[in-house]
Amino acid sequence: MSEVRLPAETRTEFGKGGARRTRRAGKVPAVIYGHGDDPRHVALPAREFANAIRHGGSNVLLTLDVEGGEQLVIPKSIQRHPIKGHFEHVDLLAVRRGEKVTIDVPITVVGDVVPGGLVNLENTSISVEAEATHLPTGIEVSITDLAFGTQITAGDVQLPSGSSLITDPDNLILSIAEAPTAEQLEAEDAAAAEELGIVQDAPQTESSDDSDTGGDSGENASAE
Template sequence: MADIVLEAKKRDAVGKNKVNKLRQQAIVPGVVYAKDKDNVNVQFTSRDFEKVLSQAGTSTIIDLNIDGEKVAVLIKDYQMHPFKSQFFHVDFQAINAKESIRVNVPVYLNGRDDIRVEPSVLVQNIDTVEVECLPMYIPQYAELEVAEMQIGDSFTVADLDIAKDNNITILLEDDEVICSLQEPQEEVIEDEEEANSDAADVPTVNETEEKENEE
């Protein structure tokens, strides 16, 4: 049983118009997908889902309590308004404890605020990694310690803490670069007055013709 529970109901409303009416009531439509089983349409309040999402993200198993029946699921995907706190739809993946599952987990760079090299820029190339494992071994995140990095240093997939866990397979090449510490690139901005001065020194077509006539 998961520690995080989302209260839900089976959803009879299907079709664009009916689903939009649910959204107007701050109710979010969703679907539970399960291997070799029929999909289950569900609904739940936007407020409840937002709270659960902030706690679980997409890499923590939750209990979806559908009319009193709890189903272990992962939040597989969700759609929301581009600039409003409004959820349009949520996909859940039902979990079988005995079957491996693929899931994306976030990559955290621990100690990034403690880097003492100045000036420097910490460039993160990969912020999530896909892993495959049994549900009981799903990590909440993958982590790297970056506080002691020096200019030119880089960390790869092989350096992630979860790479040492034999129960987890990371579905990326070991030498993929996660992050690197670089010198800041100086942007050369031409002085406006100097640019105007240089432009003034360039003869116009008429000036060139007059000079040729004088010669």
């Protein structure tokens, strides 16, 4: 995995007000933890950090130039604005070359499900341990030619070289089920509506009684 070098500035303003001013200046508030050291509050250039995440993934390895020195870190927690999507805060884990760390690696499903099949994705990531400078950015799980009823657990996933599984190997990742028919979906909708007490009106049709009544009215009117 490639490293991304970023400049970092030490932050002296804290709290919500300080964080807002940092973001208005085009930077992302961040805190560096790890190795028993006191947390270090820094600010990262927002555009460069966004590019690093976009191309390197959430486990990208960063080399920070801060106060004339270098600090190797990986993102541990990233907070983004729920609507605008920009980065609001980042927790960074300090690492050393050769050190092993535990990270959550996203799972990507590849291939085509069997005709008439449905993929039930139970977990979107698994935890692995790997060397800090060789962290996997993602793991692919192929569903090609998997029959109905097939289950893939964490222990079935092929890990990148140098990684070891931390997640319980029995944890279910995905399963292949037979897709429901249109009739089954309609029956499920009807059952759900009945459970909620929703009554569906029957389609209205023109009543023959109405036409008969209309005829009688006409005859009565002419008789008078």
